[in-house]
């Protein structure tokens with residue numbers, strides 16, 4: 512029997528990929544152990560240069576303390592062999608996410624089924640409904656390392672949600688690379704229908720979408736979000752840029768005005784977004800447009816990514832904006848985001864919310880605003896906003 516540890520870098524999908532390997536190894540009879548173990552699985556990320564460097568460091572560290580290290584996930588599938596030169600106990604698994612758990616398990620050897628219902632380590636349960644992307648944005652490496660879009664069957668997703676709720680998870684996050692592409696044509700499901708049915712799972716307190724492209728914010732989806740009482744009042748809608756020229760150069764499929772129009776009527780949702788700063792076509796005027804659209808769309812929390820070219824993409828050889836300019840623009844955008852968050856939190860003063868405590872002293876409310884609260888981890892607590900700090904809303 513092998514002892515193993517799993518870690519991931521990057522997004523929620525990477526977290527889920529790591530979780531699937533973990534569950535498979537537990538089901539095969541291996542034992543999970545924190546710290547030293549025979550085997551480490553590192554599910555990697557390559558969305559930026561920094562993420563790739565951190566993935567390499569994590570693998571290199573694990574190779575010193577484990578007998579064998581399996582490198583899985585996006586960076587393992589990146590062209591150019593980014594893990595070349597690491598010690599011989601490092602095994603790079605170049606597989607699609609759905610094939611990876613079986614590939615690692617086969618290499619390690621099965622030991623008989625002893626734990627086939629592993630609970631997730633986190634309070635909110637991420638459930639993958641879709642993987643891959645067929646949008647081909649010019650800067651993005653994800654379609655190259657994860658492949659085109661494909662969906663899970665709706666009945667498998669709904670079954671997993673029921674299993675997670677039975678395990679005690681009160682909040683489910685429907686997760687994927689490009690969630691709006693979810694379809695189960697054979698069973699007649701769109702994302703909207705899936706949301707409606709997932710939201711009716713007995714015992715479930717809250718369901719949210721991890722992220723949704725603006726092209727997929729349709730009337731059908733918005734109705735499903737509005738009609739389902741368990742749906743959280745939060746949407747993460749990648750913007751990437753607020754300038755039409757930059758959006759076009761990025762190969763995004765919308766204009767700034769479409770982005771604003773589709774969010775019209777969602778005033779009661781907390782809207783958050785990803786923005787790329789310092790894309791090749793971005794000058795000061797274009798960046799000013801981004802600041803403006805962020806304000807007009809009422810976005811609060813922004814994930815700001817300074818542009819870094821990814822190998823194999825259309826813009827791989829193009830990076831003219833100096834690093835210092837990217838840094839300065841990123842700081843301005845983050846400052847605007849911080850101010851928008853504070854204003855949003857202040858607007859809640861004196862009002863009630865239900866917070867899912869996910870760490871000691873902290874949790875998130877219905878619209879994914881952070882709260883400083885007392886309560887047991889995993890519990891939903893009813894609170895009133897008594898103040899605001901830079902870290903979140905103070906519960907009375």
Ligand code: SF4
Nearest residue numbers: 644646647648651653
């Ligand atoms: S929508 Fe564009 S940015 Fe998002 S994963 Fe697909 S290709 Fe990448």
